Amino acid sequence: MNALSVEDLGHSFGSRRVLQGVSFAVAEGRMCILLGRNGAGKTTLFSLITGLYHARVGSVQVFGQAMNANPSAALAQMGVVFQLPTLDLDLTAGENLRYHAALHGLPTELSKERSREELSRLEVLDRIDDPARALSGGQRRRVEIARALMHGPRLLLLDEPTTGLDVPGRRALEQHMRKLCRERRIAVLWATHFLEEVAADDDVVVLDQGRVCWAGGADRIAPELNVETIAGAFAVLTGSP
Numbered sequence: 239m240n241a242l243s244v245e246d247l248g249h250s251f252g253s254r255r256v257l258q259g260v261s262f263a264v265a266e267g268r269m270c271i272l273l274g275r276n277g278a279g280k281t282t283l284f285s286l287i288t289g290l291y292h293a294r295v296g297s298v299q300v301f302g303q304a305m306n307a308n309p310s311a312a313l314a315q316m317g318v319v320f321q322l323p324t325l326d327l328d329l330t331a332g333e334n335l336r337y338h339a340a341l342h343g344l345p346t347e348l349s350k351e352r353s354r355e356e357l358s359r360l361e362v363l364d365r366i367d368d369p370a371r372a373l374s375g376g377q378r379r380r381v382e383i384a385r386a387l388m389h390g391p392r393l394l395l396l397d398e399p400t401t402g403l404d405v406p407g408r409r410a411l412e413q414h415m416r417k418l419c420r421e422r423r424i425a426v427l428w429a430t431h432f433l434e435e436v437a438a439d440d441d442v443v444v445l446d447q448g449r450v451c452w453a454g455g456a457d458r459i460a461p462e463l464n465v466e467t468i469a470g471a472f473a474v475l476t477g478s479p
């Protein structure tokens with residue numbers, strides 16, 4: 239079953255159409271990289287998938303639950319890490335997680351247990367009692383991911399999660415995400431404009447000027463376009479130098 243199905247999605251801001259005919263799927267347990275240059279429409283697409291914007295054209299389904307018809311069932315299966323950091327800096331890492339869990343109706347004991355588990359998996363358990371403002375950018379990102387996983391979603395959306403991190407921090411985050419896919423069968427949709435974040439066994443969706451211009455296995459993109467690398471394929475698809 240697909241974790242996420244997006245069909246014929248469109249969106250306009252006033253008279254400016256920013257998404258048109260967007261269709262793709264993310265399979266259960268797969269890592270899917272949504273590649274697009276600045277302004278391609280990635281964040282707008284995330285806003286529609288997460289129900290922040292109402293989809294007037296097209297549809298979004300999460301594990302078969304339609305976002306428009308049944309938003310609470312769809313959202314229960316989804317964890318989201320937004321582009322801009324959203325931790326409450328005055329709360330500790332643990333409090334941030336437990337607050338989110340309470341919003342999802344998790345009982346207190348389960349919430350305590352799960353916050354330790356998720357922080358431990360992301361290797362930041364030692365910072366559980368520190369205020370979020372005392373953590374580094376990379377540690378804050380990990381806490382945000384742990385928070386997004388508290389209610390046990392099977393689909394995780396991350397909008398440019400490595401922005402502001404150094405190269406080792408970016409690599410560590412990518413490894414954590416791939417481990418989530420492998421070990422817990424969580425599907426991940428990862429929006430980025432960093433081509434080096436794509437691994438050979440990922441799926442890729444290329445978004446350009448609000449349209450999907452390529453979708454499929456990352457290992458197929460370069461051969462199909464008769465170029466050597468993903469960067470070369472992306473340049474051909476988006477007409478970028």
Ligand SMILES: Nc1ncnc2c1ncn2[C@@H]1O[C@H](COP(=O)(O)OP(=O)(O)OP(=O)(O)O)[C@@H](O)[C@H]1O
Pocket residue numbers: 251256274275276277278279280281282283431
């Ligand atoms: N609230 C808004 N009102 C009007 N136009 C908007 C709004 N939000 C985004 N846009 C426009 O929609 C287009 C897509 O923007 P979006 O933020 O979705 O792209 P993006 O791929 O996420 O870019 P980036 O990588 O820079 O974050 C851009 O032309 C942007 O100017």
